[in-house]
Amino acid sequence: MHINVAWSGRRGKCSLHCSEPILKYTKVVRGTGLSSAGYRYRLQWHFDCWVKQALEYLDEHKPEPRAGGPGRKELGLDADTRRQRHNLIVMAYRLKLRRTAAIESSQLWKLDELDKKLEGVKAELELVGGKPSHWV
């Protein structure tokens, strides 16, 4: 939503449904709303009403630092399993490269075997933490 501040040019109603009318030449916050049908409509609030609800919103939505910092969560595997998982992922990546190369050089009879191997690697991966989330 786009928000800006202005001096009210005429009387109006506050979009927060407070009882006070908006008087001419008072400070207002203006914005646009989007209806469920896709129409934009104009909104106008008393400056103080808007700031009050904004502060309430921010107090309700405190920032929480993520435990362990940014980035992907660790799977919590021991060193051997991690290495095994890494090797499997590398193996799968090489198979995918060979698959692409086979398609590019029109050696399509290789595809069956490569796909079978890839499925095998994926099945083994399921035993050591599952396949990476971005794989299809």
Ligand SMILES: [Zn+2]
């Ligand atoms: Zn108001």
